[in-house]
Amino acid sequence: MMAMDANVATKLAKAALDKGYKVHMFGYGEGVTAVKKGQKPKRFPNVGDELEQIAKLGVTQAVCETCFAARGFERGEEISGAKVGSLTNDLFKFVSESDRLVTIAR
Amino acid sequence: MANSILVLITKPPYGLEEAFAGLRLALAMGVNGMKTSVLMMEDGVFNAVGTQKPEAVKMPSNIEATKELYDFEVPVYVVKEDLAARGIQESRLFEGLKVVPMANARELLKEHEVVTTF
Numbered sequence: 478m479m480a481m482d483a484n485v486a487t488k489l490a491k492a493a494l495d496k497g498y499k500v501h502m503f504g505y506g507e508g509v510t511a512v513k514k515g516q517k518p519k520r521f522p523n524v525g526d527e528l529e530q531i532a533k534l535g536v537t538q539a540v541c542e543t544c545f546a547a548r549g550f551e552r553g554e555e556i557s558g559a560k561v562g563s564l565t566n567d568l569f570k571f572v573s574e575s576d577r578l579v580t581i582a583r
Numbered sequence: 584m585a586n587s588i589l590v591l592i593t594k595p596p597y598g599l600e601e602a603f604a605g606l607r608l609a610l611a612m613g614v615n616g617m618k619t620s621v622l623m624m625e626d627g628v629f630n631a632v633g634t635q636k637p638e639a640v641k642m643p644s645n646i647e648a649t650k651e652l653y654d655f656e657v658p659v660y661v662v663k664e665d666l667a668a669r670g671i672q673e674s675r676l677f678e679g680l681k682v683v684p685m686a687n688a689r690e691l692l693k694e695h696e697v698v699t700t701f
Contacts, residue, residue, distance in 0.1 A: 506604050544604075564611035572585050572612065578697035582601070
């Protein structure tokens with residue numbers, strides 16, 4: 478994952494978790510690439526590994542299936558702890574359950 | 584627990600994915616019954632032009648994606664000053680859009696519990 482956005486989101490999620498907040502993360506558009514398993518960046522943090530780690534700590538993660546498929550990925554290519562889901566089910570549920578919504582994008 | 588969402592569309596259509604993605608997100612929220620509004624602002628106001636021809640670039644229509652919101656009573660607002668700044672006359676917009684001055688846009692921000700930007 479070359480872009481910094483996913484790393485920033487991951488750090489923010491971890492910080493919120495450490496403060497006792499419940500955290501959901503949803504990947505949309507280019508953001509879905511953050512959950513692609515098997516990432517091997519040479520000069521950047523491995524955001525896939527970082528997302529797996531915070532998933533184990535309780536951060537719920539889902540990405541848009543349409544966006545994932547549009548980039549040539551299939552179910553099963555996502556990291557452990559992330560769900561290939563949908564806007565109407567997963568994102569709606571995340572937003573409905575949240576008091577705050579943070580969008581990290583360019 | 585959020586019961587309302589305002590989706591800001593700040594990017595133009597077709598060259599970028601954001602505007603269509605934001606409209607689809609708004610649809611997902613509206614379909615589920617959440618109070619949802621869309622505000623086109625900055626370069627996002629280019630999505631309001633009624634003479635778009637997305638078929639020319641083989642892209643899905645942002646006009647159709649916007650009109651689908653009307654079926655779920657999701658209002659779509661366009662910032663008046665941002666239209667004027669880009670030389671877009673209100674007569675050029677497609678039907679159903681609500682042109683509002685920036686002052687009203689600020690009120691919209693207050694009226695919704697969460698805001699997301701595309």
